[in-house]
Amino acid sequence: MKHINNFRKLTTTTLSISIALALSMGSSQVLAEEQSVEVEDNNNALEVITVTSQKRSQRIQDVPTSINAFTENELKDLGISNAVDIANAIPNIELNSAGGNGNQIITIRGVGLNDFSLNNTPTTAVHIDEVPLSSNAMTGFSLFDLERVEVLKGPQGTLFGRNSTAGVVNFITKKPTDVTEGYVTATVGNYQTFNLEGAFGGELTDSLTARASFKSESSEEGFQTNTNPDASWNENGEVDKFAARVQLLWTGDNTTVLANIHTGSDKSQPWLPQSEGTTGLNGAPCASALVGRPDPSECYIDGFFGASYQGISDTDGDVHSGSYDFQPVADDEYNGFSLRVDHELSFATFTSLTGVDNFHYRHKTDLDGIAGMDLQEIAGFIGLPINDTWQKANILHQYEDFEVDQFTQEFRLTSTTDGDLKWITGLFIATEDMKNTSGYASDNFGLFASLPFDFGGYGAVIENTGAVFNHTFEQENTSYAVFAQFDYALFDKTNISFGTRYTEDEKDFEDEAYGLDDAGNRVVKLMPYSDNGADETTFKQSMDTSHVSWKVGMDHKIEKDWMIYGGISEGHKSGGFPGTIPFAEADVAAYDDETILAYELGSKLSALDNSLRLDITAFYYDYQDMQGVYATAEGFDTLNRVGDAEVKGLELSGTWSLTESLTWSFGAAVLDTEISDSVENVGDALGNPTDFNGKELSHAPKQSASTSFNWTNEVSDSLLLSVQVNAAYKSDFYLRYDNDPSSHWDESSLVLGSRITLSDIDDTWSVALWGRNITDEEIPAYQSFSLAKQDHFVFYNQPSTYGIDFTYRFGD
Template identity: 30%
Template sequence: MKMVWAAAMAGVSMAALGAGAVQAQDATSAAAAQASDNEIVVTAQRRSEKLQNVPISINAFTGKQLQELRVTTAADVANISPGVFVTGSRGDQNPVFSIRGLSLNDTFSNNNPEVGIYVDDVIQPFTPMMSGQLFDLQRIEVLKGPQGTLYGRNTTAGAINFISVKPSQQTSGYVTGTWARFGRKELEGAFGGGVTDTLAVRFSGKTVQQSGGWQYNDLTGQTIGKVHDVSLRAQALWTPTSRLTVSLEGTYLYDKSQPQQRQHVGYYAADGSGAFCAAGLAGYRDPNTCVDLLGYHDTDPNQRHVSDGSIYGTWSVAHGAGVNLNIGYDLGAAKLTAISAYNYYNRSSPDDSDGSPYVELDGLFSDKIQSFTQELRLASNGSGPFTWVGGLYYSWDRIGGDTLQALDDFPFHTRVDTSYVQTTNSYAAFGQAGYAITPKLKLTGGLRFTRDEKRYTYDAVDLNPFGDSSLPPTAGFVQNHVNQSNLSGKVGLDYKLTDDAMVYASYSRGYKAGGFKAAIAFNPDETTPFRGETVDAYEAGVKTTWLDGKLTLNAAGYYNKWHNFQASVTIIENGVSVITLANAGDARTYGFEAEADYKPTRNLSLRVTGNWLSSKITKFNTQPGSDDFTGNQLANAPKLTLDGQARWETPIGNDHVGVYILGDASYRSKTYFSLAERGQNSQAGYWLLNGRIGVHDRNDKWEVAVFGKNILNKLYISQSYDNWGGAFPSSNYLGDPATYGVQVTFRY
């Protein structure tokens, strides 16, 4: 049965290569019934605009599209948006996004990412906060390039907006149940409507219960991948007058799950000589001839099997909550918006970092996060020649991390407790204005001032529980701080060639604050703060609509100069050589991106997107005796990404019922996961094929669908850690195998 299903869905998806889909018809929403993406309304520039009128690179997806493409986590966005790549620190624990080659090269939780992640206008400042489930979304917007002149928190690579469905006076809701491979059961739903003439509410939630998993531990004889997850959201919208809107949102999540465990990757010769193995030098993993420092190698030919023996168990437990108050007041000529939000997120997560039965480096990571943000924004109303938006922003966040590391079987024969507390105060003033010089030509300019103040307390203690530790002395108790101010901005021009064609060009500078290393340190100099990074981003593009709105063709070229980018490097501090997170040097990226949406008939929708990227480290801050990565390409930056969908629908039964077939495919070319460009820590180019077949009634009140993800069961590396030449082995994480299931939805 599995093979029949895979063959059927592979045929559907193969037909989708080089194609794509626009949003499906949805009788419950007038917006979703429109014919093409040029009618999607977005708020990327802090005002409602049609997607095709926004002079920046942006991809937008409706809630209906997200459901059909089975975008269930933030990381899934990378499979549908060109130039976007995502890796997950410690499996899927900390999703780290890369846009056009710019990403965070750090596995710990305390450093802010290059890509700003916003949920209902509120920044999620740390990567663990985006590891949960997505549900009840109105749309997702993916913005490429710096966005500092319009958004509260500054970023260098771009921003991704997750926008939930809002309360309304109309009573509505839905219930969706999903049954999938590995004992996975999902229940998602929402309901809401008017309570009074001025008050509307909406309640939504999702739970995921999974009794099995695709990864098998040879050591324990158990599968890994169980999930117990609950996420809830409650919203209230009060409109006492035509000018005043008050929106209050509360969220809660609880997640107890088994994250994926590491695949062991040795690089020393099995003969015990201490030399590097031939396979590792040639750039590939060979567990038969390559071992780690203790002589271990994982020879199980099934790569989805591991032999991990973490003494801290396999269960990760997280819980969090938040509240968001959004107040808007129409002043006539302008609208005033005030957004206040508080979030906390706590998690404890084990990790067998060596990926072996030995306790070489087993860890228990704990994160405690608090975040408060306050944004005050004033934006012009109307459609005159002069439009503007200005704002003030303040945020305070605190992250406390504690890492227990066990080296029981390693020659050090000890356990270590590493902890830190980092607090950040960020202040900003930002604004952007546009002026229509002529009815067709518009000039846009913006400025931003940012002030970041970070305080850091660090401690590392050798617990020496066995009384014979040979670990070098740790850094001990250290306090430090970094303060930095920055002025950045944007200037751009866009020109309307016709009502259906626009060209644009822009220059912008992005900035991301400095920070601190959170991993174990053996010298206080390793905790020296690194400074902020900047990127100078140039972009020129065209947006066009053809065939009475049936076809949209958009394209953009870009060039980024990345200054003082942050990465793990070997540096000299006060005459001491240390490995630390620091300003690694400079890099550049350039490329070309294109997107086409075509609806040749009422029944057929096609979409294809692509991004070609060239990245290069132009300057590396190397020290004598350490590696020099000048000339290498950036990590997590595949040269070519392709995404395509095809959706065909036909009515049956006197037009009372519709049947649709959806196929989607994505391609990522060879990807290096470290700056060293080591073949052993890379993934060759690969395709992922997915599909869906659904039946629904004319009014879209119910739907039954079957779906498949990675239906050809492609085995690929989703993340790799390069420890080449060190005391501990390297390791890999793998992408999910083939999954399939049934989904039933009722709407009202």
């Protein structure tokens, strides 16, 4: 009953706003089908955006679901250069960055798996030309030569290649045509940035066309400053990326074949976290960390063993500056191929979509965010001999080598006959082979091994190890699914839809954790995989799950350009295995599936001769068995069931062509989240047993909004000037499920951007001056867990960037 009442409130609100706006514009003049002025004759009419989110071409205003789409020009104006930039362009979308620029997690409406390991399927499915990516590590790719981007909010379970509980982001590249044309864009910017992007395509034969495109990105300076006088480098964050794509399109009488070969590399320096100490001089959590963000004047990185050790603190007030002792290195590579075949039958289009991708992620980073500390005083305090090697001891350095080979195959039939019934049905298969080797180096480990204390049994675990812990795993995933969706015109202006999907997921996982001595030899396993004394070095486990997801919906055209819609859908995401280093068998225990039952009601209105588009959506989620990472009562982080949750909210978005020259786009959202039926084995910020009941989801601001203005006008007979200004607002939010004051980012943020473009009247050339995050807003994207660990490491967003684009277009 509570669910029904909540949704009824959202329904009433949505309908009230929609009807009021429609009536205020004069339904007799705006919404009547017999309009005296056709859209084509209206100079203020908005561009018609065609999307393929339902596997068939439709106007975006005719799609009965919550969807945002960006055209090629909008992507440039908003400064969207990679997948995660979407977070600054759409309300209710957040970025949870567990690895700076290396492991990006997209959260939609508060739903996002905050797991920093790379082997788990993301809640937001990212696709390139409908081919899904299996790991968050793969989402840092460069965007170039795109036709558009489509973002669907809410569970997606019936039409896309992989189930997702948060939503789908689909990047659609420009395809070959028979028109010979291309472009080259050169960019120079701050941090000694130089980028080069281009594409060229056209007809090779009467039936064969091609398109080749590329993008190179580089910067000679980094935005992060290293203040450590003993380090060999003084800045970090340099960019070094390259990507290329070649597409061939063959067109026959009833068949088209599109081949896509793509490759790329990313050798950019991994971003380093800011270290925030949380321990006072008395060895207990400092006072400011107990009530909010830690004050570096009283909070230290490490306060082991009481007041005898003061520790280290970062007091310069610059979140892009720190003292680091380990220079980060990245060497990422990816190669792939996709083949799409469309064949027209008498009653349907048969589509085969094959994707083969290899992605190799290799990173080394200073994970603790602070330079070496002097451990001699600690050793002396507890009666151990002074060891000079502890004078500049590192806290935690990470090495990670992750590789994934993925294969996806989809077959589908899409109806093409006229009539009231439209349908689509298909089969999806995916296999993934993931291999990972990670190492964690810390001189603290060597010190712990010498301590005359048991540490709850963990002292024996790390005894005789050196300063490196290692973890290797291999995971094989196989997924099978059959799906179908039916849309039926029940009446002249009313449609109903029903979709379902049956999915089977099989996962096999084996891992090994061990210590190394100073010579690099394995000396001990970190966890007892067997109680019978056998020296088993690997732990193997498997998981088989199956699920039926579904959706039902209805849409109705009140008038020609005013549609209301509603639906109920169930999203599903399979369980898996934690990919982080284990110290006990419980740390690698499998976690179960999560599901979302989503209710959504919306309105889509086109008014004022198609010069205004306005969308309103209300939603309510019954989120069951939510997966997430949190600190246990024992003080270790685990990936498992967090609890259930309720998520509800209201979203508004629109575009208004105010004049022939001026267009306004806007969006706003409110969000309310609450965890219930929490897991019990939870530690609060101080390590005390607690639960998450009544807490908010992480990375779920209660209010968010975005807006942009674009003014374009002729400044002479041969020149056009375009000025675009955009802003994104987010209210305060929590970075962890415990909602501890130390995890509360208690400031709202306003990120501003702008682009000023001068071009010739034929758009043959253009020069654009742009700036992003102009006011240098600072927003945390990730925070490690628990005050009980004596410090946080925090990743922040990138500071302001600016530059000039020079573009030349050529061809027919």
